[in-house]
Amino acid sequence: MKKILIGLLALSATAMATSTGITTGTGDNSIDISTKAFIINSGLIITESPNEITAIKSVELDHGTLMIGRNEDSSVDRNVYIRKSTGSNLPAGAVLEIALTSTGNNLVNGSSSIPHTLTAQIDTNATSTALNNSLVVAGDTIKSKTEFTVVGSDVNAVGINLKSEIAQGNLATDKNLVEGAYSNTSTLSVKLSKVPTVTGTPVTPPAQESGR
Incomplete structure (x- = not known):
């Protein structure tokens, strides 16, 4: 049971780190959200x-x-x-x-x-x-x-x-x-x-x- 739990956690971590935007075999889906900003000090x-x-x-x-x-x-x-x-x-x-x-x-x-x-x-x-x-x-x-x-x-x-x-x-x-x-x-x-x-x-x- 412990091995199964560890495997699921590893899969979950992998999914969070490398989202593909493609629906999985269980119907789930995830995307990455990238937030950026660039600051300038003058016009x-x-x-x-x-x-x-x-x-x-x-x-x-x-x-x-x-x-x-x-x-x-x-x-x-x-x-x-x-x-x-x-x-x-x-x-x-x-x-x-x-x-x-x-x-x-x-x-x-x-x-x-x-x-x-x-x-x-x-x-x-x-x-x-x-x-x-x-x-x-x-x-x-x-x-x-x-x-x-x-x-x-x-x-x-x-x-x-x-x-x-x-x-x-x-x-x-x-x-x-x-x-x-x-x-x-x-x-x-x-x-x-x-x-x-x-x-x-x-x-x-x-x-x-x-x-x-």
Whole structure:
């Protein structure tokens, strides 16, 4: 009887440690419940340099003065950086969702407009990867996003090159553009979309004493 009891206890402990989710021959069923959390000590910010921890509210891409009928394209760019507000390294294995969004892709002056292409080029390196490292809004595309995975524990900042390009054809004399200032507002956003995988050690049920 004691041997049977010990055998049943062993089977019970095994079932608790390695649940399969499959109904047993006696109609019983069990599943494992895994509970996880990942804590970060600061939020994400966008800065003007890889060494700063002061967030910026906006950047300006200024094409300057452009002559109607010019025979070359115009482009202007600027670098920004994604960092933690504490200045510490980004969590290894974290996934950042980076998005470029526009309400429209024209620089506007009243009823007159000039199409432009806005690009956010993510700086990937040996310790960082992205599904798509070039975000573009142009034409009918008003939102572009990607997931950026931080690989390794020594990534302190993620650089992004923002570039606005105006094709020379959009400044042709036959476009009848009015003279004056043209502008457009778009948004670069980032959030922590996935936390690193948290691995845990399976808990083995405590040994149970046999009947006395």
